[in-house]
Amino acid sequence: xxxxxxxxxxxxxxxxxxxxxxxxxxxxxxxxxxxxxxxxxxxxxxxxxxxxxxxxxxxxxxxxxxxxxxxxxxxxxxxxxxxxxxxxxxxxxxxxxxxxxxxxxxxxxxxxxxxxxxxxxxxxxxxxxxxxxxxxxxxxxxxxxxxxxxxxxxxxxxxxxxxxxxxxxxxxxxxxxxxxxxxxxxxxxxxxxxxxxxxxxxxxxxxxxxxxxxxxxxxxxxxxxxxxxxxxxxxxxxxxxxxxxxxxxxxxxxxxxxxxxxxxxxxxxxxxxxxxxxxxxxxxxxxxxxxxxxxxxxxxxxxxxxxxxxxxxxxxxxxxxxxxxxxxxxxxxxxxxxxxxxxxxxxxxxxxxxxxxxxxxxxxxxxxxxxxxxxxxxxxxxxxxxxxxxxxxxxxxxxxxxxxxxxxxxxxxxxxxxxxxxxxxxxxxxxxxxxxxxxxxxxxxxxxxxxxxxxxxxxxxxxxxxxxxxxxxxxxxxxxxxxxxxxxxxxxxxxxxxxxxxxxxxxxxxxxxxxxxxxxxxxxxxxxxxxxxxxxxxxxx
Ligand code: FAD
Numbered sequence: 001x002x003x004x005x006x007x008x009x010x011x012x013x014x015x016x017x018x019x020x021x022x023x024x025x026x027x028x029x030x031x032x033x034x035x036x037x038x039x040x041x042x043x044x045x046x047x048x049x050x051x052x053x054x055x056x057x058x059x060x061x062x063x064x065x066x067x068x069x070x071x072x073x074x075x076x077x078x079x080x081x082x083x084x085x086x087x088x089x090x091x092x093x094x095x096x097x098x099x100x101x102x103x104x105x106x107x108x109x110x111x112x113x114x115x116x117x118x119x120x121x122x123x124x125x126x127x128x129x130x131x132x133x134x135x136x137x138x139x140x141x142x143x144x145x146x147x148x149x150x151x152x153x154x155x156x157x158x159x160x161x162x163x164x165x166x167x168x169x170x171x172x173x174x175x176x177x178x179x180x181x182x183x184x185x186x187x188x189x190x191x192x193x194x195x196x197x198x199x200x201x202x203x204x205x206x207x208x209x210x211x212x213x214x215x216x217x218x219x220x221x222x223x224x225x226x227x228x229x230x231x232x233x234x235x236x237x238x239x240x241x242x243x244x245x246x247x248x249x250x251x252x253x254x255x256x257x258x259x260x261x262x263x264x265x266x267x268x269x270x271x272x273x274x275x276x277x278x279x280x281x282x283x284x285x286x287x288x289x290x291x292x293x294x295x296x297x298x299x300x301x302x303x304x305x306x307x308x309x310x311x312x313x314x315x316x317x318x319x320x321x322x323x324x325x326x327x328x329x330x331x332x333x334x335x336x337x338x339x340x341x342x343x344x345x346x347x348x349x350x351x352x353x354x355x356x357x358x359x360x361x362x363x364x365x366x367x368x369x370x371x372x373x374x375x376x377x378x379x380x381x382x383x384x385x386x387x388x389x390x391x392x393x394x395x396x397x398x399x400x401x402x403x404x405x406x407x408x409x410x411x412x413x414x415x416x417x418x419x420x421x422x423x424x425x426x427x428x429x430x431x432x433x434x435x436x437x438x439x440x441x442x443x444x445x446x447x448x449x450x451x452x453x454x455x456x457x458x459x460x461x462x463x464x465x466x467x468x469x470x471x472x473x474x475x476x477x478x479x480x481x482x483x484x485x486x487x488x489x490x491x492x493x494x495x496x497x498x499x500x501x502x503x504x505x506x507x508x509x510x511x512x513x514x515x516x517x518x519x520x521x522x523x524x525x526x527x528x529x530x531x532x533x534x535x536x537x538x539x540x541x
Contacts (some may be wrong), residue, residue, distance in 0.1 A: 006103035007187060009096070010042045011080070013141055015108040017224040018074045018177040020271035022136040023106035028178035029076070029102065031185045039187035042075055043083045044068060045092060046203060050387050051210065055392040058214035059361040063222035063396050065105075065209075067267050068202045070223030079181040083200035090121050097129040099190050106134045108268070111144055111311040112400045139268055140304055144311035155309045157324065157415065159293055162305045173274045174277045203330060216359035220263055220396060227300065228263035228470050234259040235278055242286035245294040251366035252352070252429050252438035257294070260362055262397035265303070274302055280476055306405030309415075317404040324414040327504075328497045330376070331385035337382055339480050340375050341390045343443070346472070346479030348455055349429035350374050352442035359442075361396035366428075372410035373423045377494050379481050384411035412494060419494040422487045428456045445470045 008027035015021055024042065029039040029041045050056075056064075072082035076402040085092050096102065105126055110116065115190045126133045137143040147165055148155050154161040192199045209215060220226075235241055249257040264270035279297050292298030309324065310316040319325050338344075339399075343351035344357070353367040363371075368391075374380065375387045391407075392398050405415070412419035429438070436454035440447045446454055448468040453459045457472060460481060472478050502508075 005039045005101075005185075005187075006357055007100035008038050008040050009102055009105045010040075010148040011102070011105060012042060012044045012071065013107065013110060013265070015268035016044075016071050017227070017269050017271065018071070018078060019224065019228070020110070020138065020175045020274050021178075022138050022175060023108050023134065025175055025178040026106050026134060026136070026422070027104065028080075030179060031181060032179060035182050035185045036105065037183050039100075040080055040181060041187055042080060043085050043096075043200075044071075045087050045089050046084050046086050048086060048233050049088060051208070055389060056398075057361070057393045058209045058211055059210040059216055059394070060396050060398065062205060062215060062218065063220070063263055063361070064267065065203055065205055066222035066226075067224070067269050070225050070269075072202050074177075074224055077180075078178060080186070081232075082202065084202055089118055090125065093122050093125050094129065097131050099192075100131070100187070102131050102329065104132045104134065106136070108139055109137045110139065111307060138172075138271065138273065140307050141171065141273050141300065142169055142304055142308075144304075144308040146311055147308045149307060155312050156305070157309065159302070159305055162308065163301065166301070166304065171276070172273055172343035174271065174273045183348075184280050206529055208403060210382065216361065219360050220260060220362060220522060222263070222267065222269065224264075224269045225259070230259070230261060230264065230279065231270060231275060232262065233274060235282060238282050238286060241279065241282050241296060242289040245290050246295045246299060246365065249364070249366070250432035251364040251370060252349070252433045252443060253364075254437060256362070256364065258299075258364060263362065264400075266399045266402075267399040272303065303402060306401045309405060316424045317388065317400060319383065319413065322414075326413045326497065326501045328383075328411070328413060328494070331381050333380060333382055336380045336480055337386055337390075339477070340371070340382070340387075344477050345374070345481075346440045346458075346477040347424075347425040347483070348436070348443050348446055348457065350425050352429075352439045355442040357391075357394050361394060368406065369410055370425065370428055372407060374425055376407075376411035377419055377490055378523035379425070379483055379486050379490070381490055381493065382452045384408060384413060387411075417498075419498070420491050422491065425483055430455055434480065445476045476529040509522070 008031055010024045010027045011257075012024075012478065015023070018024060027038075027040055027042075030214075031040045031118065048066055058454070068084065075081050085096065105122075107119070110119065123133050137145075144155075146169065147162070150169065151161070151165045156165055189197075206212070246258070261270060265272055265275070266287075279300070283297070289295065290298075292301050305438065316324070319327060336345075339346075340350070340354065343354035345351055350371055353363055353371050357363045357371075372384070372387055375382050376384050388403050388407045391403055395403070408414035409416045429436075433439075435451045436449070439454050445541040446457060446468075449457055449470065449499065450468075453464075457465070457476065460468065462471070470476050
């Protein structure tokens, strides 16, 4: 009898997809095998409290809202639907377990400390209610726990070492979407649904976006459908895929020069394992292809690298108490931080990038390099944690492990240590956009500046500034620092900070240290070549 059927819950958090979703497939298979015994309820828990405390900008809320709507549609095609349950997980699960007579709860594992604490609490509640819990690792290609175990209990701290560990691991099987549920396994309405039929409906945009005035152009809509479409388009040119080398892509092209799969991977609208499999299929047909770290497979493996490192360090997103991170005495300059965050530094290339980020929610990797270096060790000497916070709010693809890991890299706080290689906020952008078309698009005040001085508007005379319709200090800011001077001072500050860190780590004075054996400060050769290639033009300058 339908009333006696027990409920199988799949709890979506990330992993907002039906393809390659082992935890979802598990409950679908179980219900299909015994349709008279089980009903299926895929849920997403929306905690209204997080709307207030989480650093999520309007564009990312919209991406989530679109992804939930799309997921509901995809589940409906499988004869199910998405149930949005509002409340804190620890508050709602005890009720759900009783109200729905739950037998099994499945979800995808997560390595973020907040999520791990939440999941442990829910697992304890489930145990107290006699509910079985099954978890599956499917957000990454490799299970970080296994990678760490294979590396003798420690996360590899260089990319090369990481590669040598994972190349011995078996690749997981990529799953198709689950088979459609038969009629009859849909749950009968619970007491809340009887009272209010739309109680579990997807949130509307206004319910999630508190400051709609901050919504920018919807260039990268959320959802699995769009993710798979984008994947197909990105991989349609096999020669482009096979010859992809990240350092040769442009930070400032008007249309993205890389895949922009990152927001879809972040929310799990797209399976990284599927992307990896599709890439491998293409590379088999093109034996002469680029290789990690610069290839597309190499990009996915950077993601895996940072995930593994982050999985064993709960303080991965901060300097203090973080085993990977050097301690650097950054300065507090709220005025400079604000200028950087809002694209008002007076350096047009930097400002264009930060404005693109605010409007569109995505910027190219090398553009992230330029602005992150500028904020930290290059120019402003402001902590990477501040930059991470701004990115956390504005990026569609904001990801705890990747954001922190890359900020540490760029600020030369961990993983990368060639702090003397500083990006020029003028020359770097010119390399791929001589005429300044990108700046004209995102800093329209400067649109009439000629190519000769659009990267350095301070070189125009006052008369010229008037003629170009943009006077510095009135229509566009004067530069807040002089790069030529400050970057040299900052290199000296970095050198001093490195010296102190070395002395603290080794317990020795500078002149007693054997540098070759000072592992954490030795630059990994592969990592270095990744950066070296990007910096070649700069060094030739
Ligand atoms: P592609 O070049 O097409 O690469 C394909 C995929 O590989 C990406 O979607 C991404 O999942 C992964 N990938 C590529 N580069 C990296 C990298 N360096 N580290 C880890 N994974 C990588 N990426 C995020 O997804 N979320 C973040 O919060 C994030 N914060 C960053 C902060 C800074 C300061 C920097 C320098 C980089 C950050 N990145 C972050 C990494 C990288 O810039 C983006 O993943 C990439 O630009 C996304 O564009 P794409 O999808 O076109 O990348």
